[in-house]
Amino acid sequence: MTTTEAPTAPDVRLPAAAARTRHTLGRVLATLARSVAIFVPVFLVATFVTFALRSLSGLSPARIQLGEEATPEAVARVEAQWGLDRPFLVQYGDWFGGVLHGQLGASWTNGADISTLIGLGLGVSLSVATFALLIGVVAGFALGTVAALRRTTWVDRAITGFVTVISVMPAFVVGIVLVAVFAVGLHLLPSAGYVPAEQGFGPWLAHITLPAVALSFDVVADVARQLRSSLVAAYSENYVTGAVVRGLSPRRIFLAHVLRNGLGPALATLGLKFPALVGASVVTEWIFGLQGFGRFANDSAQAGDVPAVQGVLVVSIVLVVAFNLIVNLVLARVTPASQRGV
DSSP, X not given: OOOOOOOOOOOXXXXXXXXXXXXXXXXXXXXXXXXXXXXXXXXXXHHHHHHHHHHHHTOOHHHXXXXXXXXXXHHHHHHHHTTTTSOHHHHHHHHHHHHHTTOOOBOTTTOOBHHHHHHHHHXXXXXXXXXXXXXXXXXXXXXXXXXXXXXXXXXHHXXXXXXXXXXXXOHHHHHHHHIIIIIIISOOSOSSOOOOGGGOHHHHHHHHHHHHHHHHHHHHHHHHHHHHHHHHHHHTSHHHHHHHHTTOOHHHHIIIIIHHHHSHHHHHHHHHHHHHHHHTOHHHHHHTTOOOHHHHHHHHHHHTOHHHHXXXXXXXXXXXXXXXXXXXXXXXXXXXXXHTTO
């Protein structure tokens, strides 16, 4: 007696998985293409307006170097040395070509390379802003999630009240309190200064902790409020009711349906928060004695150093666009709403 083996059914899971992967990759590439298509004209217009600020400002390196009493001949000679006697579009073309190669020109005040000066300050500000964003995301997501899961209870009301209070606290006030408590009172953390990460992770982290915490309060409040509202709204959707009827566990309903659909607004909030943290840290950097990007921008503006201010604006534009591009890619991959183009 002979037996015949039943033919094995082809595994349809592999083609389906490959199709899903191709679909996800195509969606991400489409999001990237749309973002780049928006970035190019925005960058061109923004850099043109930024460069035009010099002509509109009426400032000149001759006035900074020679003073207000300089003769017209001396002013013309200095401006010719800086190439300011050429047509405006020629100047813009040369400057924009340098921007594309990472060259932002030279400072009017000391002749130093602006790219180098910005790089020194940007490293400090990016360290503080990144840590502040990390604190804000972790704390904000935790508070927003707990408030949504315990909605209409005293826990929800307590968290809502807490984030409301910290959202109206200025960063410089928080910074002063943190210095008084943790640096002067408890001697746990340094009150000022900065140590690069290359000189030790521990000292670097200790010096950026207090300014990062001071800057993170606004991020915590915004992320918690946005996440709580979107999660509560997601719980009222029909697909959640259907999941409950099908007998899915509360954990699976939250992770697979509620969280993915409610994540979009909180992630979108981060697209504006990170560049704002880098640019709005001027007062915090003064309090903690940091020579960062914001302080450099403030000093350059007060000195009338137009090329330095132009460089700051260009870097800020790149930061805003780049971080929003990252957020859009994450949204395209994570949230179903963004996959539908909502």
